[in-house]
Amino acid sequence: MTHERFKHLLLKVVDGVASDKERQEFLAHIRSCEECRCEYGEFRNLEELMSTIKLKDLSEDARAAYARSLYNRLERGLGWIFLSLGAILLLGFGGFMLIKEFIINPAVSVILKIGVCAVLAGLIVLLVSVLKERLFVRKYDKYSKEVKL
Amino acid sequence: MVDMNTADAEAIRLTLSGDKDAFAVIVARYTERAYRMALYVLGNEQDAMDVSQDAFIRAYRNLNRFDTNRPFFPWFATILRNLCYNFLRRRKRKQAYNIEDFQIAEPSSPSSPSSEPCSGIAVETKVALNNALSKLSPQDREIIGKFYFEDLSYKKIADELGVPIGTVMSRLYYARKHLKDRMLKGER
Numbered sequence: 018m019t020h021e022r023f024k025h026l027l028l029k030v031v032d033g034v035a036s037d038k039e040r041q042e043f044l045a046h047i048r049s050c051e052e053c054r055c056e057y058g059e060f061r062n063l064e065e066l067m068s069t070i071k072l073k074d075l076s077e078d079a080r081a082a083y084a085r086s087l088y089n090r091l092e093r094g095l096g097w098i099f100l101s102l103g104a105i106l107l108l109g110f111g112g113f114m115l116i117k118e119f120i121i122n123p124a125v126s127v128i129l130k131i132g133v134c135a136v137l138a139g140l141i142v143l144l145v146s147v148l149k150e151r152l153f154v155r156k157y158d159k160y161s162k163e164v165k166l
Numbered sequence: 167m168v169d170m171n172t173a174d175a176e177a178i179r180l181t182l183s184g185d186k187d188a189f190a191v192i193v194a195r196y197t198e199r200a201y202r203m204a205l206y207v208l209g210n211e212q213d214a215m216d217v218s219q220d221a222f223i224r225a226y227r228n229l230n231r232f233d234t235n236r237p238f239f240p241w242f243a244t245i246l247r248n249l250c251y252n253f254l255r256r257r258k259r260k261q262a263y264n265i266e267d268f269q270i271a272e273p274s275s276p277s278s279p280s281s282e283p284c285s286g287i288a289v290e291t292k293v294a295l296n297n298a299l300s301k302l303s304p305q306d307r308e309i310i311g312k313f314y315f316e317d318l319s320y321k322k323i324a325d326e327l328g329v330p331i332g333t334v335m336s337r338l339y340y341a342r343k344h345l346k347d348r349m350l351k352g353e354r
């Protein structure tokens with residue numbers, strides 16, 4: 018015998034949201050079903066216990082510490098963004114200068130220049146492709162749903 | 167409720183226009199709720215602090231994508247919930263909660279021992295409840311938290327979790343059953 022239906026009824030009766038008809042039906046059922054009767058008793062005990070218990074509120078100190086820590090982390094995040102932007106700019110500029118020196122240097126053979134340029138071009142294409150993939154994935158990640166709400 | 171949403175929207179508009187302090191209003195208003203939501207899923211205080219802060223940071227960074235015509239908290243709660251479950255997935259040791267961290271206030275009145283003919287909840291103490299809660303699955307604890315500590319109706323929980331009421335009832339049934347069984351066993 019399945020009790021699935023009576024489990025929902027039990028819940029409604031315990032939580033006081035059952036209709037009179039549902040209540041009658043459930044009470045009639047537990048007269049003949051010991052399993053549901055015991056369970057009903059246990060659920061009611063749990064309700065009694067839970068009604069006497071509440072979570073502690075955060076203390077003023079805890080809230081203040083929370084806010085402080087949050088703003089520190091926000092600030093650090095900004096720091097990282099500036100640092101990365103700066104580093105990318107410097108590296109890009111440095112790299113550009115190096116390559117320029119290399120290309121205009123008449124002592125280096127043309128073959129070597131072409132080889133190095135091809136390797137660099139390959140690296141750039143790969144990098145752009147990876148970045149595109151990352152950005153694409155981000156657009157469709159699990160956060161996109163709540164953002165569109 | 168409308169006033170609160172209007173106030174939130176105003177604070178968000180100010181934040182977006184560069185007023186850094188405006189976001190503090192939002193944080194102050196929702197710290198407690200965010201922390202508790204995270205606590206239900208994660209089961210310990212430190213992780214709940216960290217992950218709920220992550221959620222505020224994530225919300226702050228994505229604020230320009232938030233539609234100010236809608237209430238802030240549901241949007242934020244989705245971010246927070248995703249972060250909580252991602253965190254658990256990364257942590258993997260899902261059962262390793264520190265029971266001391268699940269804070270429960272002392273009962274306001276001593277609960278009376280039951281006179282039911284069947285088995286009663288023997289150890290009706292804060293410790294036993296703490297212990298039992300700390301051993302529930304995150305999903306069970308989340309719904310228990312919403313139902314008992316946030317006092318939300320089936321309907322509200324269904325809205326927050328984005329599932330039908332019938333599913334909420336089934337989950338609540340099993341979550342309470344698990345909680346009750348843990349308390350009966352009083353296992354360590």
Ligand SMILES: [Zn+2]
Pocket residue numbers: 020023046050051052053054
């Ligand atoms: Zn039955």
